Amino acid sequence: MDEKINYIIGMRPVMEAVRAGKKIEKVFFKSGMGGDLFAELVTLLRERNIAFQFVPLQRLEKISRGRHQGVIAQISTIDYISIEDAVENALKTGSAPIFVLLDGVSDVRNLGAIARSAECAKASTIVVPAKGGALVTPDSVKASAGALLRLNVSKVSNLKEAIYYLKDAGFKIVAATEKSEEVIYNVDFKGAVAIVMGSEGKGISPAVLSLCDVKCRIPMLGEIGSLNVSVATSIVLFEAVRQRTLA
DSSP: OOOOEEESSSSSHHHHHTTTTOOOOEEETTTTTOHHHHHHHHHHHHHHOOOEEEEEEHHHHHHSSSTTEEEEEEESSOOOOOOHHHHHHHHHHHHHEEEEEEEEEOOOHHHHHHHHHHHTTTEEEEEESSSSOOOOOHHHHTTTTTTTGGGGEEEEEHHHHHHHHHHHTOEOOOOOOOOOOSSSGOOOOSSEEEEEETTTTBSOOHHHHHTTSSEEOOOOOOSSSOHHHHHHHHHHHHHHHHHHHOO
């Protein structure tokens, strides 16, 4: 895969990219494609003057073996937003925004799954470190079912500095960590909040954890004692949704 080219892979993610107004250079379809979703996507492409081409299966397989569903869109860049612009845009909405900060989450599929939950919970922004974490790739966009194209994603050089900025902007910083005695159901998520999630192996780094206003855990009853980070993020996000819905 050419490092200068990004791809959106899969029928629905490509459709979401088109609807979101992403700059798409060209869409490649497997020769012989058909069906209702295919026809809907072709109509969208024609309406927006986006070029498309039918190619042999082998060409798609060179880009993403077995996961493309017969369609791949080529885009020149995936846009990140600065933390300053993300905060400004979120506060303009008039509602209490939710940010999700990922500390050391390196699996692109986990990033995609987290983004999917975040979009469903109406979170505003996902914040990822420039180094040591998963960034937006075609695989993460596919895992998100296109949600990464609807959310703001901020890539920051230093997660601690991003937390300081969010604090100054009035956000409560909530760390989800099994090291806490407090459970998530006792935490107030109704205001502007930034939820910090760590990697499955190491959790949130001590330096980042020390900056968080609240530390809380998801109660566990089973023997394994830990959840996949994307599942854990979803649980925390929808506790925030529950509180805001009942408020």
